[in-house]
Amino acid sequence: MILLLFGFIIYYAAIIGLSYGFSKIPFFENSGMPPRTKFTIIVPFRDEVDNLPILLNSISKLNYPIEFLNVILVDDESKEAFRIPNFKFQVSIIKNNRISNSPKKDAITTAMQSVITDWVITTDADCIVPENWLLTFDNYIQKNQVEMLAGAVTYQVQNSFLHHFQQLDLVSLQGATIGSFGLGLGFMCNGANFGYTKPFFHKLNGFEGNDTIASGDDVFLLQKAMVQAPEKVHYLKSKEVIVTTQPVDSWRSLFYQRVRWASKTVSYKSWFGKALGLVVFTGNLSWIFSFGFWILDFYSVQFFFFVTLLKFLVDFTLIYRTNRFLTKNSMRFLILSSLFYPFFSVCVALYSLFGKYEWKGRVLNK
16 A cells, blocks of 8 residues: 555655646737748648648738748558648748658658758648637747647547547646646657747757657757757747647547557656656556456455545646637536556557557658
8 A cells, every 4th residue: 555655645746747838827818910931831731631731821811911921741551542632821832851760750850951040940731720820829929938849638538438538538647748848858759730940840850869760859859959948948838829620430549549649658768757757557457457456355335436636636636727718618528537557558559658659641750
């Protein structure tokens, strides 16, 4: 029991710390300053003929001068060719030059050779960007000495347990992301809403050093930046830059997606990221053991109820704050998701150690 209690205490302390860090990052709103920053939006894609028109249409509605905007779509061996609809802004398609074990890192590196602007923002083909996305990025850049910016991502969910479970999972990840930045220990971001300057990318030597890892075009670059110039790396906590993406539609796809995300943890350069991953894993595993011991009548129902309620309340402090920031939707299936999540996350973490997962029809090593 002592070991379980220790695991719970460390877990509770970590989540409370992230909640504190979340509150330390101030909200930002664009002040209507005239735009000055020229952006290139890089979109790696593979077989996205249905999603790309939706993304490009949202880009066409941006409240930003078209002469300050360029879009590069990087085709990673799509089976069906995509033809660009007519838009007023500049958009082009190039082929991905595969040189490593990571298709997405190769795509961004390939696109960088064609970038002529100072700032680059990456997003995904299945995303929708908000109207003031670039304007808010620009206003923040004008007001701060920054060379890398991380932004939030949320899901467009339907009324199903699978979708709402994914949303709550993403909310917890986004909460941990923002909280870690608030503590000055940022280690995670989302490549669907991630910006940096081209000179800074080259100063960091791009993805050199982790290009053998299939995933992690976002977090590994961020962690390199946090080592070399943490003062230049900020989190842009603004509702006006929240990018919306699509949840997956099967538990199998969700499992492999989360395995792909989890497989990066062992290769983190951030001690805090590794430690937090271990603490979260330990906390969830401790809850599973306490559940099993209660079923086997080793522990009393009072003990199990106490640790479960405390875990729920501690998690809720971070999840509730983050959900209010990310979406206007209420949290559904919260209790059911909270009970199911420890089993799901522990299975994902253990399976990720085997080092293989499916992505876009491919089986990749981590």
